[in-house]
Amino acid sequence: MKRKLSVLVISLLTAFVMNAGAIAADETQYMAALEQARQTLIDAEAKVQLWSTSEILLADAEEAAAAGDFDLAVALATEARLQGELAVATAEREKKTWQNSVPK
């Protein structure tokens, strides 16, 4: 019985911890996501690589935050950051490989 109770408590705790991520995002989380995204996009632009879609996502994130929808704002800022990271990855790979396409 004691063992079953322990399993139940652990299960409940695990469920609580896993659901913590589903708790509504707040402004602090949004600001952190926004800053990360901005830095990544600056890095991508410096490497002559920025997707046309990324800054739009950031603008949409700011709009969502202004409307108080921080869940959406964080999601959009995160998407922008991921796009920036992919752009940087492309830039770093291309820096090493672009010469391969030049006719010789």
Next chain:
Amino acid sequence: MKRILIACFLFMVMTNVYATPEQDRLALREFFAQRFPDLDLNEMINGLYAFDEGAREQWLEMEDFPPYEIAIEEGEAAFNTPFANGKGYADCFENGGIGIKQNYPRFDADSGEIITLEWAINQCRTDNGEEPLPWLTGELAAISAYMAYTSRGNKMSVVIPDDPRALEAYESGKEYYFTRRGQLEFACENCHMQSAGNLLRADRLSGMLGQATHWPVYRSKWGEIGTLNKRFIECNLQVRAKPYEPQSQVYRELEYFLSYMSNGMEMNGPASRR
């Protein structure tokens, strides 16, 4: 140490780091000669119409009453209208601005800048106390169209002088052309070399050779005449890459490289395209 240096040199040669612009241009012509053995490469100044007989016939019919004709007339009128100080565009260019488009872009040793024709037109305006014109369409494109028209039949003659800054600009333009970018990860090369002559949805892709000879262009989809920078921006957006500002350093260097690749080909601007 000696072995390392030799290895580095061989690596650079093998990876084309030491290819001169002229070697690049000849290699490019060879690439297209092998890709299209039955094609007269000089026909590539006509873009997709070099590859597509049906589209070429329609285009030739359109050339009977070319949609860029009005732009040439407007450009000529603007070109000959004096500035407020009494001077004009003719005072800013060699040969009075007539028949000189084949020499652009050019490297300016004083400023270290790449000077495109559109850049020079606006430079002429600001030097004479006039406001610069918008870069992509309108009066600037019309003046450029008129100057291109007076240069028809001349051979593209872009010069890369023996100046490391000029060579660096050329190399930067080359790197841009061959670098994949944007959400779709396309380089200019993917469309205009690898896939030149192929269909992309309903559009046949033009080849890189001759791409710089016929600007500015009246594109049916634009419904107006526009400069090469307008097309650069459009290309960037099509692969979902953030475009640069018109006449930014990146685009001027790209135009420098692209134009050099068309050296020796006939100037045929302005032109019309779908």
